[in-house]
Structure formats: C-alpha cells, structure tokens
Amino acid sequence: MRGRGILHKIVSLVIFILLEIAMLHLVSANADLQRIWIARGSHAFMGTVWGASESVRHYFTLSAENKKLARENEELIQQLAKAQQRLRQARIDTTATDRHPGYTLTPAEVVKISRNKQHNYIILNRGYEDGIQEKSGIITPYGVVGIIDAVSEHHAFALSLQNHDISISARLGLEGGSGILVWDGIHSNGAVLKEIPLQYHYQPGDTVYTSGHSLLFPPDIPLGVAGGSRVINGATNEITVTLFQDFSSVRYVTVVHNDSFDEIEGFKE
Amino acid sequence: MKRGFWIAYVLLLMAQLLLSNYFHVTPYIFLTLLPVMVLCIPIRMGTVSAMLIACLSGLVIDFLSEGVLGLNALSIIPVAYARNGIIGLIFGPELFARKEDFSVGRCGFGKVAAALFLSLLIFLVIYIWADGAGTRPLWFNGLRLLASLGASFLLSLLTLNVLAPDPRK
Numbered sequence: 334m335r336g337r338g339i340l341h342k343i344v345s346l347v348i349f350i351l352l353e354i355a356m357l358h359l360v361s362a363n364a365d366l367q368r369i370w371i372a373r374g375s376h377a378f379m380g381t382v383w384g385a386s387e388s389v390r391h392y393f394t395l396s397a398e399n400k401k402l403a404r405e406n407e408e409l410i411q412q413l414a415k416a417q418q419r420l421r422q423a424r425i426d427t428t429a430t431d432r433h434p435g436y437t438l439t440p441a442e443v444v445k446i447s448r449n450k451q452h453n454y455i456i457l458n459r460g461y462e463d464g465i466q467e468k469s470g471i472i473t474p475y476g477v478v479g480i481i482d483a484v485s486e487h488h489a490f491a492l493s494l495q496n497h498d499i500s501i502s503a504r505l506g507l508e509g510g511s512g513i514l515v516w517d518g519i520h521s522n523g524a525v526l527k528e529i530p531l532q533y534h535y536q537p538g539d540t541v542y543t544s545g546h547s548l549l550f551p552p553d554i555p556l557g558v559a560g561g562s563r564v565i566n567g568a569t570n571e572i573t574v575t576l577f578q579d580f581s582s583v584r585y586v587t588v589v590h591n592d593s594f595d596e597i598e599g600f601k602e
Numbered sequence: 603m604k605r606g607f608w609i610a611y612v613l614l615l616m617a618q619l620l621l622s623n624y625f626h627v628t629p630y631i632f633l634t635l636l637p638v639m640v641l642c643i644p645i646r647m648g649t650v651s652a653m654l655i656a657c658l659s660g661l662v663i664d665f666l667s668e669g670v671l672g673l674n675a676l677s678i679i680p681v682a683y684a685r686n687g688i689i690g691l692i693f694g695p696e697l698f699a700r701k702e703d704f705s706v707g708r709c710g711f712g713k714v715a716a717a718l719f720l721s722l723l724i725f726l727v728i729y730i731w732a733d734g735a736g737t738r739p740l741w742f743n744g745l746r747l748l749a750s751l752g753a754s755f756l757l758s759l760l761t762l763n764v765l766a767p768d769p770r771k
Contacts, residue, residue: 356676360670364670
C-alpha cells in the first residue's frame with residue numbers, strides 16, 4: 334500500500350516535470366523574449382550542473398592528480414639539488430675573486446675542522462692534484478684561517494689559526510707597527526698581537542691587518558679589531574685582538590700561495 | 603462527485619477567457635480564476651488527472667486569448683501538482699481518508715481562504731515571473747503580484763459557492 338503511494342508520487346512528479354518542460358518549450362517557441370530568458374536560465378542551469386559534475390569528476394581523479402604532483406615534486410627536488418650544487422660552486426668561485434698579485438688563489442671547501450682543542454686543524458677538499466702546496470695560507474673574506482701543513486692527492490691538512498703552533502705576521506692599522514698574531518687559546522675569535530714596539534701608538538678599535546712580511550699571506554688582509562694592551566718587559570706592547578673570522582661558520586675558503594715562495598726560500602739556504 | 607461541478611468549471615473557463623481578452627484596466631492587475639478552479643477539482647480525481655485537466659484548461663485560455671502561448675498552462679500545472687499538499691496541509695488528512703471535497707461550510711472560511719491564497723500565490727508568482735522574462739524590475743513584479751493576488755483572491759471567493767458548495771445545503 335505504502336509502495337503504491339510512493340510509486341504514485343514518483344509518477345506524479347515525472348508527469349509534472351514532463352508537462353512543465355513541454356509548456357516551457359511552448360512558451361519558448363512562441364515568444365522571443367521568453368525564449369531568450371529560458372535559454373539564459375537553461376544555460377545557467379547547465380553551467381551549474383556541468384560545474385558540479387566536473388567537481389565530482391575532479392574528486393574521483395584526485396588519486397591520479399596526487400601521483401602527478403608527486404612526480405613533479407620529485408623533479409623539483411632534483412632540480413633544487415642541482416641548483417644548490419651550482420650555488421655552492423658559485424660561492425667557492427666568489428671567494429676566489431679577491432685578487433692578490435703574486436699569489437695563486439685556489440678555492441676550496443672545508444671538509445673537517447676542529448675547534449675545541451689547543452691544537453686545532455682543518456682539512457680541505459683540495460690536494461696536490463688541484464695545485465695545493467704546503468706552506469700556503471688559507472684566507473676568507475673575513476681574515477686568515479690557517480696554514481697548509483700537509484697535502485695529499487685530493488685533500489690538504491692545515492693548522493688552524495686556533496692552534497698554538499701557528500703565528501702570523503700582522504700590523505696595527507695600514508701603517509702601524511708589525512708584530513706576531515697568535516690565538517689567545519681561550520676565545521674562538523680572540524687573538525693576541527705581540528711584540529709591538531712601544532713607540533707605535535694605537536687606539537682601541539684600530540683594525541689589524543696582515544703585514545705582508547711573511548711569505549704565506551698577502552698584505553693588508555683585515556684580521557680583526559685591536560682592544561686593550563699591556564706592556565711586556567717594559568719593551569713591547571701586547572694587544573688583544575677580536576678577530577673578524579668566526580671559526581664556527583667557516584666553510585668556503587681560498588688557499589693562497591706565494592708564487593715567489595721557493596725563490597725567496599732559496600736565499601735562506 | 604460534486605453536482606454540476608464540470609458545468610460550472612466550463613462556464614468559469616469561459617469567464618476566464620473573457621477576463622483575459624477584455625480586462626486590461628492596468629498592467630498591475632492580472633485577474634485569474636484558474637487556481638480556484640483547479641483547487642476545487644474533486645479530490646478523488648488524483649494529482650495526475652488534476653494536472654492534465656489544469657494543463658488542458660491553461661492551454662485553452664492560452665490559445666483563445668491574447669498573451670504568450672503556454673504561459674497560463676505553465677503556471678497552473680504547479681498548482682495542480684501542489685493541490686493535494688495544500689489541502690493536506692490546511693484541511694488535514696481526513697478529507698483524503700473520507701474522499702470528501704472541502705467547502706466553506708464544512709471546513710470554515712479561514713482554511714478555504716488560506717488554501718485559495720496559497721494556490722493563487724503559486725500561480726501568480728510563476729506567471730508574473732515568466733511573463734516579465736527577467737526584463738521587468740523587482741518592484742514592478744512585486745507590485746503586480748500584490749495587486750493581482752488581492753483582486754484575483756476577491757474574485758475567486760465569489761466563485762467558491764459554485765465550485766465548492768456546502769453539501770448540507
């Protein structure tokens with residue numbers, strides 16, 4: 334009984350829809366204004382229906398879309414890795430743009446560095462195959478990092494400036510007195526400039542540069558800023574220096590080698 | 603079956619023809635008797651029969667009067683489709699159970715007037731909306747709906763005693 338009632342309602346609805354469609358068609362066929370209006374409504378309705386069906390279709394094709402996006406993502410990750418590799422190379426090249434006449438510059442990357450010892454060292458990813466030689470300096474745009482001590486085929490072992498066995502020739506200001514710069518053994522960016530004759534006056538805050546008196550480093554490389562001082566044995570000043578170089582972040586360096594090193598060393602023999 | 607209903611129905615259909623052809627006092631008022639005629643079709647006829655009768659009546663008016671062909675039929679078919687729902691909503695399911703037709707004397711003037719009002723509202727909303735075809739402003743359509751609803755309602759009330767007479771009299 335109830336089933337017949339539902340069937341009757343469905344039949345009524347179908348007949349109602351058919352009659353209305355027929356009447357709409359009749360109206361549309363006999364009046365231009367109504368035809369345009371009905372066509373506009375029909376297009377809007379169809380647009381909505383098609384839009385909804387497209388949304389449903391998109392929903393069911395999401396799996397394929399996800400796979401496609403995953404493939405694109407993988408390609409992008411590969412492109413990013415290549416771009417990062419090129420960027421690294423570009424950075425290495427940039428560090429080599431500082432030109433120092435009479436010196437051969439070789440860009441390198443720090444492979445390993447120790448910072449928590451009294452005798453710290455650095456290992457670079459370039460060896461004699463790349464033209465690296467012993468007794469070469471290591472610099473960055475922020476100052477001196479160390480000195481090459483031993484070279485293998487593809488790597489170089491260097492003594493860090495944070496090593497008590499290493500000292501470099503440095504000068505107070507561009508025209509001040511020269512002395513010996515060594516690590517203070519305490520701070521990661523602390524150094525001491527020793528053996529500055531008393532007649533050379535300076536102001537705390539003056540910049541300390543490489544002197545150029547050693548064969549290892551070109552002159553006038555900024556190293557750090559002078560701080561307080563004390564007189565040693567009544568003959569020389571010992572000045573604390575705050576280095577520009579942050580050893581915890583050093584990664585790309587330039588190996589500098591004096592082209593006249595062997596010739597000048599020959600005079601000593 | 604109400605006595606003389608179909609004669610009254612045909613006569614009112616002719617009256618509607620006259621109204622549609624000669625009553626053009628103002629564009630704001632559209633007089634119609636079709637909703638009350640369809641509403642008063644005997645309940646035992648069923649929805650499908652009522653829709654077919656309504657469609658035929660609308661087409662007769664459309665063919666024999668001025669105006670857009672199919673507009674009256676388009677507007678009256680939904681009234682026939684909603685007729686059982688309106689009657690059930692306002693008069694309750696008892697009428698269907700007893701297969702009795704409504705009348706003012708049996709159901710009260712208020713309920714009959716409410717059913718008539720709803721039928722007219724459905725018809726006129728569709729008719730005015732489709733007649734304007736999106737070219738007339740909302741205020742015009744609204745004003746036309748109110749004026750036509752009032753005038754047609756009063757006119758339809760006059761026909762109730764003919765289409766839905768009190769069986770106790």
